[in-house]
Amino acid sequence: MAERPRRDASDVPETPASGEPAAPAPEAPEESGNRLLSTLRGMLLPALALLAAFAVGAIVIVISDFDLLGQWGSDPIGAIGASWSAIMATYGALLRGSIGDPGALFGALFSADWEALRRAFGPLSETIVSATPLILTGLSVALAFRVGLFNIGAEGQLYIGSLFAVIAGFSLVGLPWFIHLPIAVGAGFLGGALWGFIPGLLKARTGAHEVIVTIMLNFVALNLIGWALKTELVQREGRSDAISKIVEPTALIPALVQGLRAHWGIVIALLAAVAVWWLLFRSTKGFEFRAVGFNPRAARYAGMSIAWSTVLSMVAAGGLAGLAGTAVILGGSGTLSPGFSPGYGFDGIVVALVGATRPLGVVAAAFLFGALRAGATPMQAATGTPIDLVVIIQALVIMFIAAPALVRAIFRIRAERRTAEVFAKGWGS
Amino acid sequence: MTAAAAAHVMTRAERRLRTRQRILGIVYLLLAVAMVLGFGVSVADDASSSFGLTAPTAPIALPNLVIPSATTAYLLAAVVAFAGAVQLTRGFGTRGAIVLGLVAFAFVFAFLTWVAAGQSMNLTGLLETTVQRSVPIAFGALSGVLCERSGVINIAIEGMLLSGAFVAAVVTSAFDNPWLGMLSAVVMGGLLGGLLAVLAIRYRVDQIIAGFFINIFVTGLTAFLSVRLLQPYQDELNRPERLGPIAIPILSDIPILGPVLFNHNIFVYLLFGLIAVVHFGLFYTRWGLRVRAVGEHPKAADTVGVNVYWVRYTNVILGGMVAGLGGAFFTIGSTGGFEREMTAGRGFIGLAAMIFGGWNPIGGFLAALVFGFADAIQSRLSILSIAIPSEFLLMVPYIVTIIVVAGLVGRARAPAADGKPYVKE
Numbered sequence: 001m002a003e004r005p006r007r008d009a010s011d012v013p014e015t016p017a018s019g020e021p022a023a024p025a026p027e028a029p030e031e032s033g034n035r036l037l038s039t040l041r042g043m044l045l046p047a048l049a050l051l052a053a054f055a056v057g058a059i060v061i062v063i064s065d066f067d068l069l070g071q072w073g074s075d076p077i078g079a080i081g082a083s084w085s086a087i088m089a090t091y092g093a094l095l096r097g098s099i100g101d102p103g104a105l106f107g108a109l110f111s112a113d114w115e116a117l118r119r120a121f122g123p124l125s126e127t128i129v130s131a132t133p134l135i136l137t138g139l140s141v142a143l144a145f146r147v148g149l150f151n152i153g154a155e156g157q158l159y160i161g162s163l164f165a166v167i168a169g170f171s172l173v174g175l176p177w178f179i180h181l182p183i184a185v186g187a188g189f190l191g192g193a194l195w196g197f198i199p200g201l202l203k204a205r206t207g208a209h210e211v212i213v214t215i216m217l218n219f220v221a222l223n224l225i226g227w228a229l230k231t232e233l234v235q236r237e238g239r240s241d242a243i244s245k246i247v248e249p250t251a252l253i254p255a256l257v258q259g260l261r262a263h264w265g266i267v268i269a270l271l272a273a274v275a276v277w278w279l280l281f282r283s284t285k286g287f288e289f290r291a292v293g294f295n296p297r298a299a300r301y302a303g304m305s306i307a308w309s310t311v312l313s314m315v316a317a318g319g320l321a322g323l324a325g326t327a328v329i330l331g332g333s334g335t336l337s338p339g340f341s342p343g344y345g346f347d348g349i350v351v352a353l354v355g356a357t358r359p360l361g362v363v364a365a366a367f368l369f370g371a372l373r374a375g376a377t378p379m380q381a382a383t384g385t386p387i388d389l390v391v392i393i394q395a396l397v398i399m400f401i402a403a404p405a406l407v408r409a410i411f412r413i414r415a416e417r418r419t420a421e422v423f424a425k426g427w428g429s
Numbered sequence: 430m431t432a433a434a435a436a437h438v439m440t441r442a443e444r445r446l447r448t449r450q451r452i453l454g455i456v457y458l459l460l461a462v463a464m465v466l467g468f469g470v471s472v473a474d475d476a477s478s479s480f481g482l483t484a485p486t487a488p489i490a491l492p493n494l495v496i497p498s499a500t501t502a503y504l505l506a507a508v509v510a511f512a513g514a515v516q517l518t519r520g521f522g523t524r525g526a527i528v529l530g531l532v533a534f535a536f537v538f539a540f541l542t543w544v545a546a547g548q549s550m551n552l553t554g555l556l557e558t559t560v561q562r563s564v565p566i567a568f569g570a571l572s573g574v575l576c577e578r579s580g581v582i583n584i585a586i587e588g589m590l591l592s593g594a595f596v597a598a599v600v601t602s603a604f605d606n607p608w609l610g611m612l613s614a615v616v617m618g619g620l621l622g623g624l625l626a627v628l629a630i631r632y633r634v635d636q637i638i639a640g641f642f643i644n645i646f647v648t649g650l651t652a653f654l655s656v657r658l659l660q661p662y663q664d665e666l667n668r669p670e671r672l673g674p675i676a677i678p679i680l681s682d683i684p685i686l687g688p689v690l691f692n693h694n695i696f697v698y699l700l701f702g703l704i705a706v707v708h709f710g711l712f713y714t715r716w717g718l719r720v721r722a723v724g725e726h727p728k729a730a731d732t733v734g735v736n737v738y739w740v741r742y743t744n745v746i747l748g749g750m751v752a753g754l755g756g757a758f759f760t761i762g763s764t765g766g767f768e769r770e771m772t773a774g775r776g777f778i779g780l781a782a783m784i785f786g787g788w789n790p791i792g793g794f795l796a797a798l799v800f801g802f803a804d805a806i807q808s809r810l811s812i813l814s815i816a817i818p819s820e821f822l823l824m825v826p827y828i829v830t831i832i833v834v835a836g837l838v839g840r841a842r843a844p845a846a847d848g849k850p851y852v853k854e
Contacts, residue, residue: 060650060653064653064654064657064658065657066658150637152637152641202831202834202835205835206835208831208834208835209834211584211637212780212781212784212830212831212834213831213834213835215584215777215780216777216781216827216828216830216831217827217831219774219777219823219824219827220824220827220828220831223820223821223823223824224820224824226820227818227820227821230818346645349641353638385657386652386653386656386657388649388650388652388653388656389649389653390649391645391648391649391652391653392646392649392650392653394645394649395642395645395646395649396646398638398641398642398645399628399634399639399642399646402628402634402635402638402639402642403628403632403634405632405633406632
């Protein structure tokens with residue numbers, strides 16, 4: 001929210017005074033032999049952050065259990081055991097709900113019994129279902145980060161994208177699937193792109209801070225969806241609540257394996273990751289994007305257009321978020337209702353941060369958080385621990401990742417100049 | 430002087446001002462047309478709008494204000510059109526803001542007349558609801574002003590409100606004492622403010638990410654605890670006593686103004702008091718000068734001996750306390766029990782109000798009133814059965830904020846060092 005004051009599109013945002021020791025160039029040439037080592041080192045901090053977050057989550061589990069707290073008073077030794085088993089039960093259920101029971105998995109693989117296989121791979125399939133939108137929103141946020149923009153608006157872009165996709169899905173009738181599905185998916189991208197274009201254009205033309213504009217546009221999008229779902233065009237016949245018509249079967253994304261919920265949307269997401277990687281690291285435009293994000297002043301003196309990069313990257317980021325909603329809707333129920341997203345757009349920020357804004361990292365982080373999301377519901381069913389534990393853990397991961405100094409202090413690691421590279425840029429200003 | 434010569438002497442800034450002035454003039458004219466078509470032509474010629482001016486409990490009853498609907502709309506449209514014509518040709522200069530306010534008022538009044546055409550609407554009740562709805566927004570805006578004037582961005586207002594709502598409900602229920610509940614909400618908000626301050630100042634975490642973290646964390650934690658604790662122990666932990674309205678003697682008997690301003694619960698009076706104190710403090714005391722200096726140019730402030738970190742820590746903690754107090758309003762000040770995510774984005778509207786109000790306590794309050802008004806009308810739409818989707822009214826605060834941030838109608842200016850960590854050399 002720093003850069004609102006009178007500023008021309010032609011003005012260059014100042015490089016903010018950042019907290020961490022000034023980071024070196026984002027992609028400084030590395031000794032090829034050290035590459036693996038440095039990748040591992042880069043993963044250390046997110047891994048420790050996760051560890052710390054799960055540890056705090058465990059404390060929350062114990063503290064919020066009144067019976068356990070009572071036991072601490074009367075029987076401290078027994079309470080330690082009881083706390084430990086409560087934590088293990090919760091995290092165990094989370095794991096079983098997201099990956100499955102290892103024993104059952106192996107048994108099913110060798111039994112060749114279709115029903116057993118289906119049941120054993122059910123949790124993994126759910127993880128894939130949850131990871132699909134997270135990859136896309138994570139890519140959306142990561143792409144914008146690379147250009148120095150903080151896209152908090154993935155949630156709104158996701159909704160507008162879904163609306164477009166659904167309308168394309170139910171209003172075109174009689175097309176074969178290989179024409180209809182691409183059109184519907186393209187419409188979803190277009191809707192999101194449109195919702196990303198607005199903050200991009202305003203930032204480029206007037207300097208309006210994208211964080212504020214995207215926060216506000218999220219709420220506008222939610223209300224717009226609430227209204228659109230009650231118009232005659234979109235609302236399902238015979239319903240009075242806000243729900244859309246069901247898309248034609250030809251616009252549905254088919255399942256990967258018959259009988260499981262995982263669908264080809266994951267392939268779309270992975271292709272998008274490859275596309276973003278290519279765009280950022282192999283194309284001229286991507287080079288400009290990263291240059292603008294790293295040092296706008298230098299980029300401008302090199303003749304690059306900051307305004308153009310801003311608009312273009314926000315359009316692409318919005319489109320990716322739109323695809324996320326599209327994949328959820330077309331790969332699932334085929335109908336849009338308000339509140340169908342449990343915050344995929346916001347989770348995308350966590351995913352992008354944990355994935356260090358690299359496409360491969362984003363994919364890995366999305367699977368991790370997809371697993372958390374997928375495991376949360378069975379966890380609540382099995383142990384009674386509310387699914388919101390996952391939200392708490394995600395929040396803590398953000399904090400630990402964003403404050404590397406904090407993690408270093410906890411685990412007593414020496415300051416490492418390179419690890420903080422992404423976070424030292426100060427997206428806020 | 431010919432036009433060409435005049436254009437030649439004009440500087441770039443002047444030209445831009447002139448363009449903006451013309452755009453505004455055209456907008457006024459379009460508004461006037463919209464008023465004629467939307468609020469005038471569309472109602473029956475003989476319809477009249479009746480506005481109730483008395484609250485049900487008032488000792489002095491006023492007669493209803495009855496006005497012809499269409500004629501009123503035409504008259505107000507004429508006023509707006511005149512303003513547009515003057516704005517287009519010669520502009521209002523320094524009085525532009527007043528004219529803008531008048532135009533907005535005319536438009537809103539014409540809208541209300543249209544809404545009430547052929548039926549009756551209680552204007553006093555509407556304004557009373559407006560104040561109620563704007564209370565948490567105004568607390569949020571005030572919290573934002575305190576933080577951002579010292580140079581720390583606070584987008585965690587939403588989380589602070591939510592935490593205040595939760596803690597107030599639980600403590601009030603557990604100890605049967607709303608005052609203790611209110612106090613603990615303030616402390617809770619202060620703790621979150623402290624957390625934001627430590628992350629932003631000590632660890633120099635990007636302030637937007639730090640605020641974002643607090644929002645998600647509080648959302649998750651309160652939802653988690655409400656499933657885990659509030660549901661099984663509903664009676665013990667989530668049945669808070671509520672703070673009822675206190676009618677201020679004499680003042681509350683004033684027609685219209687009395688019920689609207691002086692018959693609320695303690696939160697509203699605390700809000701009025703805090704706004705006055707913070708406004709005076711920020712702009713008329715040594716403390717305020719220091720805070721503003723730290724927010725605009727921390728290095729200069731440091732050079733003359735102001736402790737930048739101290740100022741920022743205290744302000745962010747104070748901001749958190751104000752937001753925590755505002756959060757308590759949701760439970761012990763209005764509905765009672767805590768529900769998950771019950772703040773429903775009010776913290777972000779508070780942020781919007783702060784920007785719309787130009788980082789100024791009174792401005793933030795006025796903006797909160799505008800947003801509260803949109804909310805109040807929205808809540809009555811279903812009763813009045815008119816043909817405007819409530820979603821569009823709910824969008825108003827957000828769209829207005831985007832317009833303001835983009836500088837389409839004058840630009841709000843943030844403190845220069847807002848969001849930038851300060852590193853002492």
